[in-house]
Amino acid sequence: MAQDHRTESDKSLLNQHTEKHFTAGEIVRDIIIGVSDGLTVPFALAAGLSGANASSSIILTAGIAEVAAGAISMGLGGYLAAKSEADHYMKELKREQEEIISVPDTEAAEVAEILSQYGIEPHEYRPVVNALRKNPQAWLDFMMKFELGLEKPDPRRALQSALTIAIAYIVGGLVPLIPYMFIPIARKAVVASVIVTLLALLIFGYAKGYFTGNKPFRSALQTALIGAIASAAAFAMAKAV
Numbered sequence: 001m002a003q004d005h006r007t008e009s010d011k012s013l014l015n016q017h018t019e020k021h022f023t024a025g026e027i028v029r030d031i032i033i034g035v036s037d038g039l040t041v042p043f044a045l046a047a048g049l050s051g052a053n054a055s056s057s058i059i060l061t062a063g064i065a066e067v068a069a070g071a072i073s074m075g076l077g078g079y080l081a082a083k084s085e086a087d088h089y090m091k092e093l094k095r096e097q098e099e100i101i102s103v104p105d106t107e108a109a110e111v112a113e114i115l116s117q118y119g120i121e122p123h124e125y126r127p128v129v130n131a132l133r134k135n136p137q138a139w140l141d142f143m144m145k146f147e148l149g150l151e152k153p154d155p156r157r158a159l160q161s162a163l164t165i166a167i168a169y170i171v172g173g174l175v176p177l178i179p180y181m182f183i184p185i186a187r188k189a190v191v192a193s194v195i196v197t198l199l200a201l202l203i204f205g206y207a208k209g210y211f212t213g214n215k216p217f218r219s220a221l222q223t224a225l226i227g228a229i230a231s232a233a234a235f236a237m238a239k240a241v
Contacts, residue, residue: 026157028211030164034074035204036223038172042066043197044230046176048237050190059189060180067173075166082158089150096143100136107143108133114146175200201227 042063049059100107108129115125132139144150154160179192201224209219 026161027164030078030161031168032208032212033078034165034168035172036208037070037074038067038169039175039197039201039204040227040230041070042173043176043193043227044233046180046193047190047232050186050193051236054186056180056184056186056189059186060177063173063177063180067170067177070173071166071169074169075162078165079158079162082153082161086153086155086158089144089153092148092150093140093144096140096148100139100143104133107139110147111139111142172200172204197227198224 045066046059046063049062054062111129111132112122112125115128116122120128132142141152144152176193176197179189179196180186183189183192202220205220205223206216208214208223209216212219
């Protein structure tokens with residue numbers, strides 16, 4: 001069992017100070033991936049079919065089919081990506097465990113080299129190296145994080161990523177299709193779809209910029225511009241054909 005060597009003063013200071021860092025980065029990343037694709041792909045598809053003079057019912061049917069297929073595809077992609085990360089971590093973890101047992105002196109030298117890169121002198125890092133050698137689990141965690149730059153993945157991450165991306169894609173994908181549910185004439189529905197989707201892209205872009213630390217208004221304009229270019233290109237190609 002790991003011992004807590006912090007003093008009462010340290011504990012008091014930690015209790016008084018509350019960190020305000022944003023820690024849901026992976027979930028936000030999945031939402032961004034799902035919503036951004038969900039808004040732009042069905043939007044471009046619907047605009048393209050409108051350019052080909054298809055009826056609202058056909059566009060809606062094709063759009064819903066695309067949203068369903070896209071959600072499955074994007075969710076599966078998220079699952080496989082997260083699963084690959086977890087498999088890679090476990091492979092490197094096993095390798096590092098074997099090296100700590102078979103070549104402990106070499107691994108200890110690597111710890112010393114890592115600490116020296118932070119400007120820590122030999123007489124300062126030697127006690128740290130010795131302390132880690134006495135605690136194999138802490139030593140292993142240190143090497144995984146500071147030598148390989150790998151964080152232990154959440155075992156639920158793969159399924160969570162798949163569901164988050166898929167749901168986000170569905171939510172985003174339904175937005176440009178809403179006007180086709182209520183307006184039977186495609187030429188009128190596409191105008192409403194453009195307005196609704198661009199508004200959604202602006203809101204989504206602003207939120208994305210806010211949560212990722214970028215300029216929200218700039219992010220909103222960039223996101224809306226990308227969506228507009230995608231739909232305009234699809235509309236023009238369909239019209240030309």
